[in-house]
Amino acid sequence: MTVRRIPTTQLSSRGAGALRRRLAVGVLVLLSLILISLSFRSGDDGPLTGVQSAGSTVLRPFAVGFERVAQPFRDAYSWADSLFGARSDAEQLRAEVRELRQRAIQSEFALQENDYLRRLLRYLDGPRFPGDFEPIAAEVIGRPAGAFAQAIVIAAGSRNGVRVNDPVVTADGLVGLVTRVTQGTARIQLLTDQEAAVSAVDLRTSAPGIVRHARGTRETLVLDRVRKQDVIRVGDEIVTAGWRAGGLSSLYPKGIPIGEVTSVGQTDTDLFQQVQIDPYVDLGSLDAVLVLVPAERRR
């Protein structure tokens, strides 16, 4: 009969080991709770903001590096994915080009007429997109995990001229709004975030509403608060309203495309119509965005 030792872990479940273990995890949990409390209470100018800003600045080169390494794989995936629908997409795009060519000619005439009439009336207007803004192009370097935040982090911050509440777009349309800024990075709240809301209008009828995230979905938007008497059709384009009232104004300039109406419905009991929108921007696969900085700020 022989006796041999069994390998076990360093900490047993009883005695001093257990006490050390509980102490260690207790300290870490307490530290986390202190961080949450300080971070949550202090907002954007508290004691932790500097720490977070410095940490984010230090980690930025790594995030950019990882993003660059991942980009070819992401592109390869997108390329393979797009192959499946290439034929039907091409057909649809040809039809769209024909229609848009017609509309571009009409729009050019309308634009010239509009410009002439504005000068004639000395019409005063709010800031317009894109003329009154200068875009800052930035790479997307981070995305919070989980279902709790619809946000991205970009590689441009206060030293690039980005400020809180600056609108963010891509060539396709509206992305969201800057909600936090450090020296070298900024956090963007996407349109699909539960707390995002954008005043918008139907481009065809000028029916106003508020674009919000559709509850219980990931990337669907709704045009809320649309009156029942307003006629909205499937296929209508929804753009930002850019309203001004007294000293207040919308955070988003007028005329940024948001999405296309995919369904319209109403019930007898509901005060407003239920309008669902498919956003133009694919918010799930953003690689780069444009932060719109007012031209007057950059001068």
Add this chain to the structure above:
Amino acid sequence: MSAGRAARASALVFAAAMLQAVIVSSLVLGGGAPDLLLVVVISLGLIRGAVPGAIFGFAGGLLVDLITLDTLGITSLVLTLAGFWAGRYAETTGRGRGLAPLVAVGAITVLAGVFGFVLHYMLGDDVVARHALVTALAPALILNLLLALPVHALVRATVHEGEAAELSREVEVVV
């Protein structure tokens, strides 16, 4: 844990945190995305024990919160407890079981999802329960389970130590 292994484990957590924040979070399949950092922290807890699991969970969570400019401490708290639970499971009932990584990843993904939801709800975030606990959590659970065994093998190869016998305090009688 020796300095070399601690450094390797730290590098692994750092890489997992960066990958999670930069790439993995955007790989949404069926409404949910995998959580590579959670799986790595669970594996570290299973292999190295409750305290290292909690420490690496805290550090990884802090990194993610810093990169994503999220409320500091939320991910740290969730991952600290995840690493600790995984470690305790390995030190008690999960010891020597081949399916321990799958069981731990499955159970902790669900618990972390529910805990995260409660935490965000308590902080006043507008979170839809059905989306957080069903639409996003179910695919995340499947994706994390798919990652569990390969990630566990990678973590084991990186930080496992074979000489734990020197720490033994129990004996077994072999006839």
